[in-house]
Amino acid sequence: MPNTISFRLNGKPVRLQVDGNRKLLWVLRTELELTGTKFGCGHGVCGACAVLVDDRPVRACMAQVASVAGKKVVTIEGLAKNGGLHPLQKAFVENDALQCGFCTPGMILTAYGLLRSKRKPSRDEIIQGMDDNLCRCGAHTRIVDAIQSAAEEVKQGT
Amino acid sequence: MPQLDDRKEHHSEQKAGVSAKVPTTDEVQIKTPEKICGMGHRKKRKEDPRFIQGKGNYVDDVKLPGMLYMDIVRSPYAHAKINSIDASAALEMDGVLAVITGEDLKAAGDLHWMPTLMSDTQMVLPIDKVVYYAQEVCAVIATSRYVAADAIEQVYVDYEPLDAVVDPFEAMNDNVIVRDDKEKKTNHIWHWEAGDKAATDAVFKDAATVVKEKLYIPRIHVSSIETCGMVANYNKARSHMQIYMTSQAPHAHRTVFALVSGLPEHKIQIISPDIGGGFGGKVPVYPGYVICAVASLVTGKPVKWIEDRSENLQADSFARDYHIEAEMAADKNGKITGLRVKTLSDCGAADAAANPSKFPAGLYSICTGSYDMKAAHVEVDGVYTTKPPGGVAYRCSFRVTEAVHMIERMTDIMAHELGEDPADYRLKNFIRPDQFPYKSPTGWEYDSGNYEAALKKAMDMIDYRALREEQKQKRANGELMGIGISSFTEVVGAGPSKDYDILGIKMFDSAEIRIHPTGKAMARFGTKSQGQGHETTYAQIIAEELGLPSDDIEVEEGDTDTAPYGLGTYASRSTPTAGAAAVMASRKIKAKAKKIAAHLLEVGEDDLEWSIDRFQVKGSPDQAKTIQEIAFAAYTNHPQGMEAGLEAVDYYDPPNLTFPFGSYICVVDIDKGTGEVAIRRFVAVDDCGHIINPMIVEGQIHGGLTMGLAPALYEEIVYDENGQNLTGTLADYLVPTAVESPKWELGKTITPSPHHPIGAKGVGESPTVGAPPAIANAVVDALWHLGVRHIDIPITPPKVWKLLRDNGVTD
Numbered sequence: 001m002p003n004t005i006s007f008r009l010n011g012k013p014v015r016l017q018v019d020g021n022r023k024l025l026w027v028l029r030t031e032l033e034l035t036g037t038k039f040g041c042g043h044g045v046c047g048a049c050a051v052l053v054d055d056r057p058v059r060a061c062m063a064q065v066a067s068v069a070g071k072k073v074v075t076i077e078g079l080a081k082n083g084g085l086h087p088l089q090k091a092f093v094e095n096d097a098l099q100c101g102f103c104t105p106g107m108i109l110t111a112y113g114l115l116r117s118k119r120k121p122s123r124d125e126i127i128q129g130m131d132d133n134l135c136r137c138g139a140h141t142r143i144v145d146a147i148q149s150a151a152e153e154v155k156q157g158t
Numbered sequence: 159m160p161q162l163d164d165r166k167e168h169h170s171e172q173k174a175g176v177s178a179k180v181p182t183t184d185e186v187q188i189k190t191p192e193k194i195c196g197m198g199h200r201k202k203r204k205e206d207p208r209f210i211q212g213k214g215n216y217v218d219d220v221k222l223p224g225m226l227y228m229d230i231v232r233s234p235y236a237h238a239k240i241n242s243i244d245a246s247a248a249l250e251m252d253g254v255l256a257v258i259t260g261e262d263l264k265a266a267g268d269l270h271w272m273p274t275l276m277s278d279t280q281m282v283l284p285i286d287k288v289v290y291y292a293q294e295v296c297a298v299i300a301t302s303r304y305v306a307a308d309a310i311e312q313v314y315v316d317y318e319p320l321d322a323v324v325d326p327f328e329a330m331n332d333n334v335i336v337r338d339d340k341e342k343k344t345n346h347i348w349h350w351e352a353g354d355k356a357a358t359d360a361v362f363k364d365a366a367t368v369v370k371e372k373l374y375i376p377r378i379h380v381s382s383i384e385t386c387g388m389v390a391n392y393n394k395a396r397s398h399m400q401i402y403m404t405s406q407a408p409h410a411h412r413t414v415f416a417l418v419s420g421l422p423e424h425k426i427q428i429i430s431p432d433i434g435g436g437f438g439g440k441v442p443v444y445p446g447y448v449i450c451a452v453a454s455l456v457t458g459k460p461v462k463w464i465e466d467r468s469e470n471l472q473a474d475s476f477a478r479d480y481h482i483e484a485e486m487a488a489d490k491n492g493k494i495t496g497l498r499v500k501t502l503s504d505c506g507a508a509d510a511a512a513n514p515s516k517f518p519a520g521l522y523s524i525c526t527g528s529y530d531m532k533a534a535h536v537e538v539d540g541v542y543t544t545k546p547p548g549g550v551a552y553r554c555s556f557r558v559t560e561a562v563h564m565i566e567r568m569t570d571i572m573a574h575e576l577g578e579d580p581a582d583y584r585l586k587n588f589i590r591p592d593q594f595p596y597k598s599p600t601g602w603e604y605d606s607g608n609y610e611a612a613l614k615k616a617m618d619m620i621d622y623r624a625l626r627e628e629q630k631q632k633r634a635n636g637e638l639m640g641i642g643i644s645s646f647t648e649v650v651g652a653g654p655s656k657d658y659d660i661l662g663i664k665m666f667d668s669a670e671i672r673i674h675p676t677g678k679a680m681a682r683f684g685t686k687s688q689g690q691g692h693e694t695t696y697a698q699i700i701a702e703e704l705g706l707p708s709d710d711i712e713v714e715e716g717d718t719d720t721a722p723y724g725l726g727t728y729a730s731r732s733t734p735t736a737g738a739a740a741v742m743a744s745r746k747i748k749a750k751a752k753k754i755a756a757h758l759l760e761v762g763e764d765d766l767e768w769s770i771d772r773f774q775v776k777g778s779p780d781q782a783k784t785i786q787e788i789a790f791a792a793y794t795n796h797p798q799g800m801e802a803g804l805e806a807v808d809y810y811d812p813p814n815l816t817f818p819f820g821s822y823i824c825v826v827d828i829d830k831g832t833g834e835v836a837i838r839r840f841v842a843v844d845d846c847g848h849i850i851n852p853m854i855v856e857g858q859i860h861g862g863l864t865m866g867l868a869p870a871l872y873e874e875i876v877y878d879e880n881g882q883n884l885t886g887t888l889a890d891y892l893v894p895t896a897v898e899s900p901k902w903e904l905g906k907t908i909t910p911s912p913h914h915p916i917g918a919k920g921v922g923e924s925p926t927v928g929a930p931p932a933i934a935n936a937v938v939d940a941l942w943h944l945g946v947r948h949i950d951i952p953i954t955p956p957k958v959w960k961l962l963r964d965n966g967v968t969d
Contacts (some may be wrong), residue, residue, distance in 0.1 A: 005584045022304075022832040026303070029218075030303075032892075032897040033221070035211070035212070035216075035218070035219035036211070036212015036213065036214075037212070038216075038383070038434070039385075039464070040382070040383045041467040041887070041888045042466055042467055043467070043644060043887060043888065043889065045887070045889050046383060046888055048383050048466075058919050059188065062473075075212065076210075076211065076212035077211065077212045077213075079211075080211060081191070085210070085211075087211040089211065092206070092210050093202055093203070093206045093207070093210060094202070094884040095203075095338050095854075096203065096854070096857045097862060098206060098209055099435075099689030099690070099691070099857060099858075100382070100384070100432075100433060100434045100435045100436075100689030101205065101206075101208075101209025101210075101214045101218065101432065101434070101689070102214070102382075102383045102384045102434030102435060102528050103383050104210060108846070126896075127265060127896045127897055128897065130895065130896040130897075131895050131896060131897045132895070133895065133896075134383060134888065134893050134895060135383070135895075136380070136381060136382050136383050136435045136865075136893065137435055137689045137861045138860055138861030138862065138863065138864025138899070139857060139860060139861060139893075140864060140894075140895060141860060141896070141899050141901065142456055142857065142862075143841070143896065144896055147741075151870065
């Protein structure tokens, strides 16, 4: 049955009439037309659908849309602030950490969550923190490089 | 970075199609300044800004007005008779518009069968029986994805299970016939041979040493993170079919669709937008595509079909599945003299590989690899089993991975058997640099190579001799350390049209370049990037040739209405074919530009010379016209009698394939308690000829190595005896992540292809081909003294643990 669900999406309020059991991924992609969040496996295994809910990475293919009511949701489309790319986005380009680009939104947002939970992660902590995100193009070591260099910038900027 | 006035030619321009001796270097050549950013620059990718902001446009991102959704009912049996399909309950559901069955497709003009790319046939939807687990049985069309997914649960299919045949050797006995639609009631599909049997037998008769081994290269799956899908949009008023499709070969697919459906080819537009990884899995035409297109034809509305992950893993084309018996002969000096190989290729329920037509076993006969030997003979038999059809590549050129794994394992076994160091043994047996172009015993002409240089570089980088000393000491202490080498030869860039075609369409590829009046350009290609960075590298090739800044060149691929015809991107063919076409089209433009420059400067063409981005008067470089000035004149002040405009198209038919190569060295430590293999170091020296963008090449090598590591240690599609897929999710089919990825240490040598116009070769797949045997050789090297001669990949901890226990090793 449709529920009224309100939350903040990429800094703006949204209010939807939607079945609260539906997965956040498909509501974002369908009703809200934000297709940057990707379907990869539907089981929370690959990480392509990661979004931020109250600044923590969440697998949107597993999360019911009702679970984000009253919360702040950020998708890859909302990560750049005031026209400026986030240091992670810049670092992914600088380190050539993407190829087909399909896993990239989930990688960047998972890394965002990682850097929020740990300000100065070691390389090993980054590797462990990215263990549940698949990149079939095999860019993992460069993704880790990118997160490491972005961590430096985020640290200096705060 | 060189400045604009640094116009020294570092290497002379190569002509396409000329064989010549080529020297090996290790420095990337840069001839253009950074603002032009031609070849050799580490240019950041043009694709990236949209991808990092979630603005890529993949098939599932396409949303058309009134779009319907399709979902597919799939078989729970590997082999079963279909007694009936009852879709009445599904059809009663709100939002369900149609259920399409095999009977419907038959009535629509025998569309229930389709040709495979190997000229075999494959069911689109069955009428009598299913022949693999997760086979498409019928499809539901509904107004939403949710309704379609719910409705497939309401279709009742009455199956009568039949015996499955999962083991290809058992299938060869013909006790269970998979394809009883065929006239000949046998599972044996084809027999194929290469090389000289008599000469090989003679060499084996005279051999001082012969080693034999059985190797299984297991069935694996590319499992790109984007699954396959389509949006078909038939416009009845225009009789026009627009298709968005996860396609690595949109033009070839358009032609196949035209031939199968009877729709005229000019009324079919295939758009392959951004593709979330291909690796060979998006080359075949899958039943879902055909059903989706039919669904749009029937309903007159756009229809979207996107696979879920299990459908992708369980039903889409697999790779490998080669059962190999190999024998290698050596003379009394340890020199390799011959190779004899028999292979059974498990094709599943249809031969739906994507090999060139004349090559049922792909380029497998490249299997003498990097070693000079007198004779070789290879036999391959294809057989049907009740498993999904295939097999495509998994990031490799047609069956080269199987060939390289076999020859690199056999060479290692021979070296160990003779008590020789595996590195020294390779150096002793390599084809020497002065033997190129080299004619192999199975008929290949290797265009170039310098195997010794690559292996020696890898040995230096890893300090090979010191590692062997360390290994000795560790072994004395009971520790298990192994060093594995793979010195592979790839064969990519199909191909010369005299030998290579897909369903009769010759394997050329194309580029079309248009230079606008203000000196900006649009370039379109017959290939289709799936992450390889074509938008960046093709622009760099054109920048190198024409001096236009690569940022001023827009590269477009994947729309069959606008791009010139080409065979697509797979088997590392884009740079060898379409990359060469970009060069040749640029040179056609340059020839016209020269005439315009002569007209503008009022000199003869012979008085002009090219310099980076301009034609200048010989001996008087201040009298010059830049490419931008020439482009403007092409539309505003061109010589009378000359056609206006500045554009060219080229369909490049390569004179030969290119033969990239490399040497990889892997060091492993094995945990005696768990059997776990830890990769301590992995050095990869690749030679792909001249490099267009080192950053992208290195990224491709990282990716290829990771996809080489995957089948070596983790991935395998497993079936039970009933043909049920036991690895149908990403929780069961283990794709490596950051945790499994070692620190890759890259090196390079540069031996240009003598026939490619810029001396380039393919590279994206070399590491997938080269890495598995380096890892397998390292593990066997660690265990050889215990009596272990071979381990089939994936080398999982349970396999190693059992071998250790069998050989009396306990922690």
